[in-house]
Amino acid sequence: MPYNSALxxxxxxxxxxxxxxxxxxxxxxxxxxxxxRGTMLVFVNSVCGCAAGNARPALRLALExxxxxxxxxxxxxxxxxxxxxxxxxxxxxxxxxxxxxxxLRDGEVVHFVHRHQIEGRSPQSIAADLTSxxxxxxxxxx
Amino acid sequence: MSHVFxxxxxxxxxxxxxxxxxxxxxxxxxxDSEDTEGVHMLDVGVHDGGAAVSKEEYIRRSAKFGIRADRxxxxxxxxxVARITPLGELGG
Numbered sequence: 001m002p003y004n005s006a007l008x009x010x011x012x013x014x015x016x017x018x019x020x021x022x023x024x025x026x027x028x029x030x031x032x033x034x035x036x037r038g039t040m041l042v043f044v045n046s047v048c049g050c051a052a053g054n055a056r057p058a059l060r061l062a063l064e065x066x067x068x069x070x071x072x073x074x075x076x077x078x079x080x081x082x083x084x085x086x087x088x089x090x091x092x093x094x095x096x097x098x099x100x101x102x103x104l105r106d107g108e109v110v111h112f113v114h115r116h117q118i119e120g121r122s123p124q125s126i127a128a129d130l131t132s133x134x135x136x137x138x139x140x141x142x
Numbered sequence: 143m144s145h146v147f148x149x150x151x152x153x154x155x156x157x158x159x160x161x162x163x164x165x166x167x168x169x170x171x172x173x174d175s176e177d178t179e180g181v182h183m184l185d186v187g188v189h190d191g192g193a194a195v196s197k198e199e200y201i202r203r204s205a206k207f208g209i210r211a212d213r214x215x216x217x218x219x220x221x222x223v224a225r226i227t228p229l230g231e232l233g234g
Binding site: 048094095096112115120 | 157205
């Protein structure tokens with residue numbers, strides 16, 4: 001059952017303040033991911049304080065990097081159920097976890113960050129891995 | 143473990159772990175708590191010693207592709223636990 005919307009509002013705002021497009025319906029997910037071209041990051045947001053509480057600031061830090069995805073989107077696991085389920089269909093080779101992040105290039109997942117790669121780590125450490133992935137997969141595209 | 147975000151909970155609460163038993167089974171999932179019953183885990187993938195893939199390969203695949211949860215909730219008796227390691231420390 002989704003949490004109270006007032007409780008999660010700051011977690012949503014933390015994403016949209018970074019300029020990340022929030023996808024709250026399956027139709028919105030299809031519009032963003034259905035014929036995706038170029039570079040993209042999809043952040044599966046979560047209320048989990050121990051993991052998402054570090055993943056969001058990690059993403060903010062990573063987006064200060066020179067090389068980064070051109071398109072940024074987010075769905076909220078446990079909140080926007082339909083949108084999250086649809087988004088996961090676009091990276092179905094990977095088991096669902098939240099928070100998590102998918103890096104895509106021309107519709108193909110080129111890198112995936114699972115929850116277990118976020119847990120117990122500082123935002124700086126997570127961001128370092130993310131920027132390394134940006135360089136590796138998006139370096140020639142930006 | 144450098145960050146504990148849930149005061150009053152076990153240090154591994156919320157962390158995805160590999161729980162190796164003294165028997166043939168290995169469990170990969172989120173550590174929830176520990177009590178007199180044993181270790182409570184959530185969204186748990188189960189590897190049995192007789193499976194087609196080795197335990198090491200199962201853990202490697204879980205690290206790379208995530209955990210295919212076979213059980214929503216599982217309790218492993220304390221005396222069956224051989225070792226608990228965060229999956230994130232085992233790499234992928």
